[in-house]
Amino acid sequence: MTENDIYAAPELYDLLSTGVPGDVEYFSKLAKQHKRVLELACGTGRITLPMAQAGAKVTGIELRESMLDAAARKLESETPAVQKRVDLYQGDMRSFDLGKTYPLVVIPFRAFQHLIDVKDQRACLECCRDHLTRQGRLVINLFDPNLRILAANLEVNATAVRKVGEVDVGDGERVVAYSTRTSCPEEQRFEEEWIYERFAADGRSLWRQARKFSLRWFGRYEMEHLFELCGLEVEKLEGGFKGQPYQHGGEQIWTVKKA
Numbered sequence: 001m002t003e004n005d006i007y008a009a010p011e012l013y014d015l016l017s018t019g020v021p022g023d024v025e026y027f028s029k030l031a032k033q034h035k036r037v038l039e040l041a042c043g044t045g046r047i048t049l050p051m052a053q054a055g056a057k058v059t060g061i062e063l064r065e066s067m068l069d070a071a072a073r074k075l076e077s078e079t080p081a082v083q084k085r086v087d088l089y090q091g092d093m094r095s096f097d098l099g100k101t102y103p104l105v106v107i108p109f110r111a112f113q114h115l116i117d118v119k120d121q122r123a124c125l126e127c128c129r130d131h132l133t134r135q136g137r138l139v140i141n142l143f144d145p146n147l148r149i150l151a152a153n154l155e156v157n158a159t160a161v162r163k164v165g166e167v168d169v170g171d172g173e174r175v176v177a178y179s180t181r182t183s184c185p186e187e188q189r190f191e192e193e194w195i196y197e198r199f200a201a202d203g204r205s206l207w208r209q210a211r212k213f214s215l216r217w218f219g220r221y222e223m224e225h226l227f228e229l230c231g232l233e234v235e236k237l238e239g240g241f242k243g244q245p246y247q248h249g250g251e252q253i254w255t256v257k258k259a
């Protein structure tokens with residue numbers, strides 16, 4: 001992680017990184033059923049707070065202080081009951097030891113895909129396994145690599161620009177984001193640069209910032225092998241947050257338990 005990565009600017013991240021459709025409802029329902037949850041890479045609390053609002057006691061771990069501070073600020077405007085149910089810690093999902101186990105551990109919204117190296121992926125899954133109760137479940141959401149999109153990324157030159165989105169930020173001002181993607185198929189990884197630009201009501205550019213991140217992609221059988229290597233057994237693989245079957249190019253939503 002560097003100073004110009006996307007997580008150094010949580011207010012920009014929150015503007016356009018709104019998750020996968022249905023993920024908040026899915027994780028909130030699971031959290032309510034399991035009552036106690038450990039969320040890894042909790043970011044600014046997009047999933048953490050709704051899980052606590054649903055009645056679960058939630059422990060969130062996040063690497064970036066800036067993201068964690070943003071989550072803590074959001075938590076301040078929750079009711080005292082919700083505030084009491086949330087504990088936030090700065091930590092690394094590859095090496096944490098909370099000294100307790102949880103009936104539910106979750107890694108929403110592709111956070112696991114920030115772990116580029118196999119040794120980091122294994123370290124994370126082993127930590128997850130050690131923090132699960134005997135009947136506990138680990139739920140991880142990844143995107144399924146879409147071969148058409150990957151192939152197109154190899155064909156176009158790396159400077160091809162895609163509009164990510166545009167948000168009205170009040171007083172007629174707008175933030176617009178564009179991205180470029182550079183793929184490295186040998187490492188099953190791509191790097192994206194997002195350019196955020198803020199415009200005044202009269203169209204003048206007020207500022208512009210570039211932010212980067214890298215993601216690793218995982219085939220479904222690679223994940224099955226990783227889980228097995230780390231002492232975890234697959235219970236189910238869903239293809240969407242409404243229980244859709246797994247389909248190429250959609251979501252991978254894994255539910256696994258201790259083997």
Ligand SMILES: C[S@@+](CC[C@H](N)C(=O)[O-])C[C@H]1O[C@@H](n2cnc3c(N)ncnc32)[C@H](O)[C@@H]1O
Nearest residue numbers: 007041042043046062063064092093109111114
């Ligand atoms: C895509 S965001 C997801 C944030 C949040 N879970 C959500 O759904 O909005 C990925 C998060 O993973 C965090 N992260 C990346 N590597 C991490 C690590 N090794 N340990 C803990 N958090 C990490 C980033 O700082 C970022 O907040």
